[in-house]
Amino acid sequence: MKYILAFVFYFFLHSLIAQISDFNHIDFNKADNIVKLNEGKDLDNLPLLTFQLTHKLSTDIEKFRAIYTWVCLNIRGDAFQHNLVSRKREKFKNDSLGYIAWNNEFKKSAFKKLLKYKKTMCTGYAYLINEMCFIANIQCKIIDGYARSFETNIEALESFNHSWNAVKLNNKWYLCDATWSSGYMINGSLFVKDYNDGYFLTDPILFAKNHYPLQRKWFLNDSIIERKFTPEPIVYGETFRHKIIPISPKNLNTVITKNHEICFKFKSLSTINNKDISLVRVVGKKHRTFKIYDLKNEDGDISFKHKFEQKGFYDVHLKIKKDIVASYSFEIKKSKILN
Template sequence: MHNILLLAIIVAFNISNAQVSDFKTIDFTKADNTAKINQGHSLENLPLLAYKLTHNLTTDVEKLRAIYTWVSTNIKGDSNQDEKVIRKRKKLQNDSIGYMKWNNQYKKITFKKLLKHKKTICTGYAYLMKELCFTAHIQCKIINGYGRTVASNIEALELANHSWNAIKLNNKWYLCDATWSSGYMVSGAFFVRDYNDGYFLTEPLLFGRNHYPLEKKWFLNDTLIQSEFIAAPLIYGETFKHKIIPIYPETLNTIIKKDDEISFRFKALNAVSEGNISLIQFYGVSAIPFKVYDLKNENGWISFKYRFKHKGFYDVHLKIGDDIVATYTIEVTKG
């Protein structure tokens, strides 16, 4: 069964990765510099902003890049709006019509705050991307669905809580998330700017690990479209920075017997030094590494093994350098 699953993932990866490789030869320096030159530009005239971001660029992907970089580095997340929307979603989760009515009214407030204060929630980021792309003659859609984080939709898809974009370039669709590229919230209280390029034109198999669209066709990957939700290992912004796709264990929670050998496997879309790969657990604030063995790197398909010799529950974390990129829970039972 494991071999069948792995084969399906390899095939799915080879198909979807063909999309993002279209732009490997594109140098985004000019697009990024254009976004920087227009740092702080007003949102009161969106056609003017779109013109300034794109008129000196020749290809649609460069124009998209300038728009995306500008949105991700000029718009702040709004924790107050975010909390208000989450509370209302929970309150009306069994009343879709009631929530839709409330949401249509609240969108007006959201967009007004966005234009005036450059603060918003995911809907505002996705809306701004769509409007600027429309002015630049780039086809862009808002995709609504479930964002899976350490705080939501962990074991099941319970609350549709996120929006992102699909963009059509050269007759193909691609995926972007300007919200999660822009930074992150600390304790739900304040926003930290921290641009993460990993959510720009992301490989669909990776993007689909924590973005679950309401319309499954927007996975842009046949394997994901045909599959059901799996409570997979938790992944983080750093996972996207390093472009890591966890493959096995397939689920967040795994049960094994004491002294059983367990394999870990992932795909690295960027080059990774074997010396930077580790598996750890925390004791307090101290990170304790496991002594993994049989580490292999075959064209970015990386695997290693470990044998748990004591029963208990283990929260284990895959690290690349100093960054945690995946978390698993291992229950070791008596042999």
């Protein structure tokens, strides 16, 4: 009897890990085509726009797909707001109540600008997704927290700097980030439209690689909820495009001795050929490849090994095809001399 209960508990836990693969049976072409037909529409009548995007779709997942994709493709990132909020976060970094008070006032003008010019930053993206879901009778939440990148929150969670959404579909909660799906900023001044579908209903373990909610329950995974923050390898938008979950080394910074064998492991949620996997070091504009061996690919559980033969400091990057998907830092010391 206890084995049956254990199996049921195991199945229950795993059935709660919500991600896009739950909807492999859904064809999103109809929803995506409706988005194209409504390209460039204004936000002055949000109920009408939401109706136009969803009324021909029969399931909540298709409706949410249309809402999410339309927002990502039709709302631009606002560099001015991005920089202003960044300065205010720095000013109020030791005064959270002061920042909240300022931000509550700022939101009013930010939302007016969003509705008029279709330009915003993360809070606006999350707000718009939430409002349109409410109109479409889809349960949605705005999640506030920390975003981690090669620029911020690298060694510690110091800057409360991001918002995203959780959406409930078929009685399960899913995570998505319309801001990072829509594109990216160059030098904090130029927004580049570049739709990234990898942030749509993302696996919670992958999502947690650079999203840390203030309310830990929104990790949506018990093993992550209980875990303390440690600086893990840096991941990128391309990590989400390729659906890569770095596993080992676990830490961003690693100290080892010369000729110590390092095992790199990651999980791929999509199909990857072994020839597309490499380990590189960036020198100027060139990528110099490290020798890897014992490469294994067992149904997406991928591992390989490398030895650093020279002491020094190395910034090392995992590449899939032409894209860097994870970055690590190694300090290689001389081998210990035993007496």
